[in-house]
Amino acid sequence: MSLLNLALQNVSLQRNSMDVNFEYIVKPASSLKKLRDLSERQPNVKTALEESLEPTLSLLKHRFSKLKLHNRNVVVHDAATFEEIKNLSDVLDLFKDTEDSCSVIECNEKNAPKKLKDFIDKHCRARQYSFQIKKCTAQCWYCTLNPKRLPGDNPLHWLPDPTKGPDGTYQSLEDLMDTETTDKDCPGLSLKGTTTDNDKKHKGVLIGGKVRSFIICCLCGKRRVVYSKERLSRLQITDIEEVQDNLLYTCGSSLFPEGHRCYDNVVVTEGLECATEMETTYYAGITTKFLPVCFFCGDIEIDSTSQTVQDLKKNYSIVRPICATCLSRGI
Template identity: 35%
Template sequence: QWACFISADDKHKVPIGESVPVSTGVRNRRSLSTQNNDLNASDHDFTKLSLTPSVIFFVSIPSNISGGFYNGQVFVSFKDTVFEPSSAIRHATEFQDAIHKMYTPQASPPILCLYTDGGPDHRCTYGSVQIALISLFLSGNYDMLIAVRTAPHHSWTNPAERIMSILNLGLQNVAIMRNTMSDESEALFDKADTLDEIRDKANKNSNLEMELRDCIKDVQSLLHSRSERLVLKDQYFKCYNAASEYDINGLFQSMSKVDPLLTRNDTTQAQLTRHNELVSFMKTHCHERAYSFQIKKCQDVSCNICTPIRLPQTVFDSLHFLPDPVPALDNPDHYTSFQAVYGKQTSEEFRPSLQLNQANAEPAPKSVFASGKIRDYIMCCDCGKRRCVYSDKALSQDEIQDFKQSLDTYDYSCGAPLFPDDHYLAELLFVRVKISCDTPMEILYYSSRKSGNSDICYHCGTDSDFVDPPDSIRTKYKIIYPLCQRCQDKGKEFNARMEVKVNGSNSKRRKTR
């Protein structure tokens, strides 16, 4: 009655053929064809353009916990991966648009619950995600907003994941190809290999961007028409268009209530901490955890941001931020029940991911993990830290090109391998798997001579707002790794190595303030 529960997720990219139709990549089933004629499609590994299917699943909340959560209305969109990339503010804008389609403005529930995977566009500790959620909270006039993401490698718990198997039915036995562009645009497009190169050329040539958008519209229309014939529990799927820049700016405009000087480019924590009004709002209205971000109206009569609550007063008074899991006193192997800790002050000290699991061995030989064998860097899609990519031998130009294209296809997160087991590069390129998103930067990163290894915080990987180490540390250690202001505020310490010898004593590594 009072809450709207949305589960959202992005499906794997659908490749678009350039001169010949290319399979969508979904395993096909038997289909009808003319006699003595084979149904064939080209391989999908070497395409530049693709579409990203996005799912917004309005879950019909059951009346009791034993009921099913796989019932409700599904919205699907096929976004242009080049010019409509997934971002926190785009998702928030699309959530708002879908809510307007589901409810009339007067009937939208006052509590909004979001459940997503842990990609960079949903990571609750990212400043860009927090700003997007606050914008959605203010624009929709919600009494409370609860955004929760899955833990790394646990996206299977997201209800929207089950929608993907139904969506596959609409993508089976389909091969797609874009329309041709003008000779000038085709020549420019042929010289671009990666998404970044395509965007760079489109920024310099507006006709290329316009023609690239137009040449895939027929493909998007085809996939929309097929998706709208899919059904979940007697409810047909509905399709929506990706949010435009105008719509995104309209949603972000609600942030002017908090801080009129804030811009869409202010996304890092270092930038946001300079906005005192925003910091004050987050301290009094928000609750941040590694896997959740929650916002609630304050009911302070002096607050000029919050509007009157829409919930009955008794219901609003019973609302509390979600608690952290706490082990039971009588059985530490089990957690205390939700009812016992709801409404009480808890902390993240018992979060399982804070304890690094060292059980699995590295899949690569130890000799490959050396600073001289670092071939590239890759960003974790969950925590944003830069991880080292190792190879025993230097890569050929073809292998480098295949690796760059794979970065546009696969998402990497800390502790996971780079490629599927059947990818030939899985035997050539390696990353450490005995790590998690809570693991600091690799020491070898700072000693690597590979271009691109700029100074970044040892604990979180940010590249700005560093703290100068005190003289007591400078004079004692030869190597001191960077520390940002935000990590220091959280109690993190400088990590230093190679203590200066004094009276013949030398310690290799120390942690010190």
């Protein structure tokens, strides 16, 4: 992200004006979600918006393509077209159970077909900065239809995780290839964050009695608490929605950039990492109550019926919510 930010230095962006009727229609759409919903209902508005944004997108693509990292140009891809998304959806429907009528792409994780879950367990690896899919050597139904293209004596390997050596520095890709690694040394996965100057400055606000809302990290998906001395105004709520819709918030960053009207009034705890557990103030329920989520990973599908959870509730006055996955891992 630091490299990409260089391309945005001293740049002011604004889309072209549309027909006055289209401008009137889109004016109430104060967030990207509302704009997408409006475009779905009115295809002519979607076409007008695409034409209006084309010069801005072309400028951004040109600026980013000028960047280099290790003497290699940054490659900028166009967004997936509707036809490409439809083709992907058709491929995923191969994993549907025979009795399912809805598309796999519309299912959530809990209701995903068993065939798809088995495929992900055997062929996929999710990490903080990557998601890998690898064909297997077993005679599964998918890899039988789509076998690997490399010769039999050239095995497929997972892309190794960043791993530190005995001297504390990161090892090279060549040294780690064909070895089993974990993401414990991945930057940003430290379990304990560092208290920042802003956290010290807002110490009296970062408490359960000042909880107003939450923002979801665009990397890890955890909900991070939003604090304010006063109840949020409609304008402040809209500003938070824009940050969320534009995927601008990540754990450890400020909610708004310095100079923003809400920078000092609406804040989050900045001394957090993506691996940090949920904030206990999320569950305080003093000013507002949120949907219970797993304390360890933030999953909204919590396990409240298992015998282990019931036993804990008998022995302790406070038992944080936990999902079945974290429970099975012994967390």
